[in-house]
Amino acid sequence: MDKTLLSTLRFRLAGWYRANRRALPWRRTSDPYAIWVSEVMLQQTKVETVIPYYQRFMARFPSVLDLAAADLQSVLKLWEGLGYYARARNLHRAAGQVAATHRGVLPGDHGALLNLPGIGPYIAAAVMSIAFGRPYAVVDGNVKRVLSRLFMVDAPVNRHDAYAVFERKAKTLLDPEDPGLFNQAVMELGALVCHPRQPRCVTCPVAAHCRARQAGRVEAYPRRIRKPPVPTRAAAAGVVLKDGRILIVQIPPDGLLGGLWEFPGGRVDAGESAEAACIRHIQKKTGLSVAAAERLGRIRHAYTHFKVVADLFRFEWRSGDVRLDGPVDHRWIRPDALTQYPLPKTHHKFMPLLSGLLA
DNA sequence: AAGCCGGGGCC
DNA sequence: GGCCCAGGCTT
Numbered sequence: 001m002d003k004t005l006l007s008t009l010r011f012r013l014a015g016w017y018r019a020n021r022r023a024l025p026w027r028r029t030s031d032p033y034a035i036w037v038s039e040v041m042l043q044q045t046k047v048e049t050v051i052p053y054y055q056r057f058m059a060r061f062p063s064v065l066d067l068a069a070a071d072l073q074s075v076l077k078l079w080e081g082l083g084y085y086a087r088a089r090n091l092h093r094a095a096g097q098v099a100a101t102h103r104g105v106l107p108g109d110h111g112a113l114l115n116l117p118g119i120g121p122y123i124a125a126a127v128m129s130i131a132f133g134r135p136y137a138v139v140d141g142n143v144k145r146v147l148s149r150l151f152m153v154d155a156p157v158n159r160h161d162a163y164a165v166f167e168r169k170a171k172t173l174l175d176p177e178d179p180g181l182f183n184q185a186v187m188e189l190g191a192l193v194c195h196p197r198q199p200r201c202v203t204c205p206v207a208a209h210c211r212a213r214q215a216g217r218v219e220a221y222p223r224r225i226r227k228p229p230v231p232t233r234a235a236a237a238g239v240v241l242k243d244g245r246i247l248i249v250q251i252p253p254d255g256l257l258g259g260l261w262e263f264p265g266g267r268v269d270a271g272e273s274a275e276a277a278c279i280r281h282i283q284k285k286t287g288l289s290v291a292a293a294e295r296l297g298r299i300r301h302a303y304t305h306f307k308v309v310a311d312l313f314r315f316e317w318r319s320g321d322v323r324l325d326g327p328v329d330h331r332w333i334r335p336d337a338l339t340q341y342p343l344p345k346t347h348h349k350f351m352p353l354l355s356g357l358l359a
Numbered sequence: 360a361a362g363c364c365g366g367g368g369c370c
Numbered sequence: 371g372g373c374c375c376a377g378g379c380t381t
Contacts, residue, residue, distance in 0.1 A: 042376040049367065049375090083365025086379075120378045140376045160360055187376055196374060197370075229372085256364065302371095304364060345366065 001172065009209050010175040010182065016205035017185035020192065022047070025054055027184075032106040032131035033064050039123045040087050047191070053082050064106060067092060068099035076259050076342040085258055090118025108132040121163075130180040137170035138183045139163060142190025147173075148222035149194060149212040157222040230302075235310040236278035237265030237350070239357065240290055242317035246335055246357070249286065249327035256303070261341040263312070263350070264327070274311040282315070286330065287323035290315035299349040312350050314357070 021027070024047065026038035037057060041050045057078050061067040067075070072092050079088035094116040098106055106127070107113065113124040125136035144157040147169045155162040175182035193200045199218055201207050212218045240247040240263075248261045266281035268274050275292055282290055296312045322330050331341075335357050338347075 039376060044365085044375055044377060046367075046375055081366075083367085084377085086364065087377090090378080118378070122377055126376070138376075141374075142376065184376090191376085224373090227372090258364095302366085304366090305362080 005209065006173070009173070009206055012205040013185045013189065014175070014178070014181060017181065017188055021184070021188055022192075025051060025058075030131060032108070032127055034058060035131040036106060036119075036123065036127055037061075037091070039126045040091050040118060041082065043087060043122075044084060045082065049082070053078070063104065064095050064098050065104040067095040068104070072259060073342070077340075080260075080342040081345065081348075085260065087118060089253060089259060093117050094119065106131075108134070110134070110136060121167075126183065129183050133178075133180055135174060135176045135179045137167065137174040137179070138187070139166050139170050140187060142187040142194075143170055143183075145196065145222045146186055146190045146194045149199070149218055150206065150210050152211040152215065152217070152221060154223055156225045158224050158227075230304075230306050232307040232309060234268035234274065234277075235265060235308050236268055236274040236281070236313065237263040237310060237346075238278045238282050238290065238313045238315050239263055239296070239354065240282065240286075240288060240315045240317055241293075241357075242332060244334070245332040246338075247286065247288075247317075247322070248331050248333060248338070248341060249324065250329040252326065252328050257344045259342070260344050261331075262344060262347060265310075268311075275313060278311070278313050279315075285324065285326045286320075287325070288320045289318040291318050296350075297353040299346060299353075301346045301349060308346070310346055312353050 026034055029035070038050070038054055041054055060078060061070060070092070072089065075088050075092045076085060079085060097116060098104060108128070108131070110124055110128050113119050113127055122138055122140055125138045128134040128136040129138065141157070144162070144166045147153060147166050148157055151169060153165060153169070155165045189204070193204050201210070201213055201218060204210070207213050210218070212221045247264065249264050251257050251260050251262060253259050264282045264285050265278050266285070268277040275295070279290060279292065282288055293314045293316055296314055298309065298311050301308050301310070324330060335354065
């Protein structure tokens with residue numbers, strides 16, 4: 001790209017950003033740890049969703065050492081509802097590593113950051129540029145959308161091999177004078193002006209440089225490959241009652257909802273009743289024999305790769321001690337203690353069905 | 360290179 | 371109901 005054009009683009013973008021940026025909590029600090037936490041929370045998550053989580057998290061864990069000293073369950077409880085719980089597990093583990101090997105100070109070194117769990121190309125570049133002022137270009141969903149329109153990039157943004165294409169573009173555009181501001185400016189432009197649908201080109205500071213706009217094809221970019229529709233699964237979960245207490249089990253740390261707690265249950269096979277499936281899963285996973293009492297209700301929930309229709313049952317314990325197969329821990333708790341544990345969204349949807357038990 | 364991993368808000 | 375969001379990890 002022509003050198004004069006390049007500096008004009010950088011200049012206009014920076015000017016627009018200074019005048020239009022949102023006053024976000026993580027923009028009032030230069031603490032690398034705070035920047036790091038915000039970037040982890042912002043993965044695949046909208047700014048408005050993150051703000052309250054970020055504020056609670058930073059109030060509770062103001063430094064790397066505070067986070068490293070915390071137990072994972074309290075971290076997951078603060079993360080409850082934010083999703084992608086591996087982010088919380090990795091952040092906690094990484095804090096432990098920073099405490100142990102860097103004396104609690106996040107290293108301003110690209111390679112060292114990439115070695116920490118949960119820090120990939122995006123967060124490494126974001127922390128290096130925003131917190132340390134170093135020239136690393138970020139490539140996120142916003143950047144890919146903005147660049148795909150600016151240069152009419154035909155590579156679909158949601159294909160893995162597209163990353164290298166956009167990274168090259170981002171590197172040539174990056175303003176070495178203030179990489180942190182430049183990176184945030186491109187992302188803010190994507191968030192406030194260069195929307196996925198109906199972009200506000202009229203107010204765009206770089207519309208004059210935009211090839212898609214010149215071609216009248218802004219809405220045709222970014223290009224994207226279609227994903228197949230997600231399947232729906234049937235599931236069942238059981239509230240097992242024994243002496244006024246209910247059983248919850250902890251989900252294994254790897255995989256879906258790892259580390260959270262749930263009522264025992266599982267998938268309903270084809271041709272199987274939800275109640276029979278639930279009894280089968282409880283027997284298999286906890287070793288308990290239960291007797292059916294009643295069906296409390298049904299909820300629906302959408303995950304990234306499937307949807308679930310889940311029936312909730314109430315059972316009375318009949319016999320057996322807990323012998324776990326699958327879950328990594330269990331508790332017999334009073335119903336009013338449920339809120340002390342990090343639970344999946346499905347279980348928050350179950351709560352209204354439990355009103356009789358909580359009384 | 361592709362699949363897995365939450366939840367919410369928008370159309 | 372599909373799409374999108376300040377992605378990273380695993381295989």
